[in-house]
Amino acid sequence: MNSVGLLNKMNALPLKPQVTPHGEIDRLIADYGLRRILLALAGRLFRRSRPPDKPKSRGRVDVIPPYLRKDLGLPPEPPPRIMIDLTHLNRGRFY
Numbered sequence: 001m002n003s004v005g006l007l008n009k010m011n012a013l014p015l016k017p018q019v020t021p022h023g024e025i026d027r028l029i030a031d032y033g034l035r036r037i038l039l040a041l042a043g044r045l046f047r048r049s050r051p052p053d054k055p056k057s058r059g060r061v062d063v064i065p066p067y068l069r070k071d072l073g074l075p076p077e078p079p080p081r082i083m084i085d086l087t088h089l090n091r092g093r094f095y
Contacts (some may be wrong), residue, residue, distance in 0.1 A: 028037055069076060
């Protein structure tokens, strides 16, 4: 066997039989039954194609960005409360 023949055999891709839609539908009906296939198709038709809507935040003023608060004439948000850890104050003293 020459090297050219060996090279062609190694690079050959197996051909798959051609799949037709009719054959696949017949196979699915045989495997799962007509009722299941029709229910699955109906479910696919009426499924939402976008993510669900975000919950609406009606009446909540605390979620409005600062630039919109200013445009609406609302007072600015109060600054966040700074929590100070006071336990480090006693560390330097001797008793």
